[in-house]
Amino acid sequence: MDSRYLRAFVTVAETGGISAAAERLGYAQSSLSAQLRRLEQELGVTVVVRTSTGASLTDAGRRLLPYAREALEIDERMRSAAAAFRPRLRIGAPETLAGEWLPDIVTALDYGAGGPDADAEISVVVGPRERLAEQLAAGELDLAFHFDDGSRTAGPSAVVGHEDVVLVTGPAHPLAGAAEVTEADVLAAEFLVAEPGCSSAVLYDRLSRDLPARTRAATAAGSLPALRRLAAHGRGVALLPRLAVVRDLEDGGLVDLPMATPAGPVAIEARWRRDPGQAEPTLRAVLRLARRHTTQLPPPAALRRTPARTA
Secondary structure, rough: OHHHHHHHHHHHHHOOOOOOOOHHHHHHHHHHHHHOOOHHHHHOOOOEEEEEEEEEEHHHHHHHHHHHHHHHHHHHHHHHHHHHHOEEEEEEEOOHHHOOHHHHHHHHHHHHOOOOOOOOEEEEEEOOOOHHHHHOOOOOOOOOEEOOHHHHHHOOOEEEEOEEEEEEEOOOOOOOOOOOOOOOHHHHHHHHEEOOOOHHHHHHHHHHEEEEEEOOOOOOOOOOEEEHHHHHHOOEEEEEEEEHHHHOOOOOEEEEEOOOOOOOEEEEEEEOOOOHHHHHHHHHHHEEEEEHEEEEEOOOOOOOOOOOOOO
C-alpha cells in the first residue's frame, strides 16, 4: 500500500479538512483527494467524508486510523535505516526557489520522474547565494541553484530556465494606481529586500546597475515572508521573481506595477560539484526536471550579463 495515500489519510484526520491537509503536505486539493480515493479503492471502504466545515472520518476511518499511523511509523523507520546505504544529494537554493520551485522537482523525483537510477536521498539547504557558493566550494553541497547576478565562479554550471520579474507593492502604496511606473518613480522609491544575497537583493542590484543613477538604499526585511508583508502594507516596493508572489498577486494582497521599461526575465542557474559520486544520476535527473519545470527562453538582450558595479 502506497505510504502517500496513508499520509494523506492521517493528515486529513489531524487537520480536519481536505484543504488544510493539502496545504500542510504541499499538494493541490485535487491531488490529495485522488490519493484518498485510491486508498479507499484498495481498502474497499470509505474512510473520509466531506462536511460543511471540512472533512470527518467514517466509522471505518476511525478504526483504521491507528493502523495507518503505525504503518507510517514503520515506513519512516525503514526509510531511515535504508538511508544509511543510499547516496545523498545535497541541494542548496535561496529561499524563493527552495520554497516555491524546488519542492515540485523533489516531488517529481518521489514519483519516479527521474528514472530508476535517481535513488539518492535528497536534503535541501536554504541560504543566500554567497553562502551557498562557499558551501559548494567546500564540498558541503553537491548542487546549488540561484538567480543569475552576472558573476562567475569556477566549476560546472548551466542555465536551467528563466523566470519573469515583477515590481510589486501593496494596494495602498502611492504607485499602486499608476498607469506607468517611470524611471524617476523607480529612483525615488523605497525598495525592500529580504536580506543581502537573496533573490530580491540580486534583482535590486541588477536593476540599479541598469539605471543612470543610483536608487535609494534598500531596506532589509529579514526574510521573504516579512518582505511580502511589508510590501503588502505599502511600506515599499520589491523586485521579485513572479513565482515568489504569484498567490499574493492572485488574491490582491500585492499588485504588479507596470514599469515603463519592464525588467527582463532572470536566469535560474545551477552549479554542481565536478564529482558528485554515486549521487550523479540523481543530480542529472534534478537538472532535467529543473529544465522541465522552468520557462525556457532564448537569451534576449534583457538577459545579457551586466558587469558588476565596482566600488
